[in-house]
Amino acid sequence: MVTNKIYYGVITEILELNYNNKGSIVLFKCDWVDNHAQDKWVQVDYLGVTRVNFKHLFKSDEPFILASQATQVYYVQDDLDKDWCFVRSFPHP
Known part of the structure; x- marks a missing residue:
């Protein structure tokens, strides 16, 4: 089974x-x-809002991606839990 993480x-x-x-x-x-x-x-709530915790990184033997594989997002710190950030994306033109 292939999953798209x-x-x-x-x-x-x-x-x-x-x-x-x-x-x-x-x-x-x-x-x-x-x-x-x-x-x-990496948590997604019932409304589809994603939160991530940058205190828990994984060690990768392959840390590189092609620039064409990336999607730009920005992170907003959760005011209630400083270890977590909400993932926000830019609107597509």
């Missing part, structure tokens, strides 16, 4: 690989919130 993270480094001016690829290195245990450090 959503990964939430913070970019820590941006790399551009240039292939002798024949093209380039942009990679993002990220710190990823641990989403291996369902609903533990």
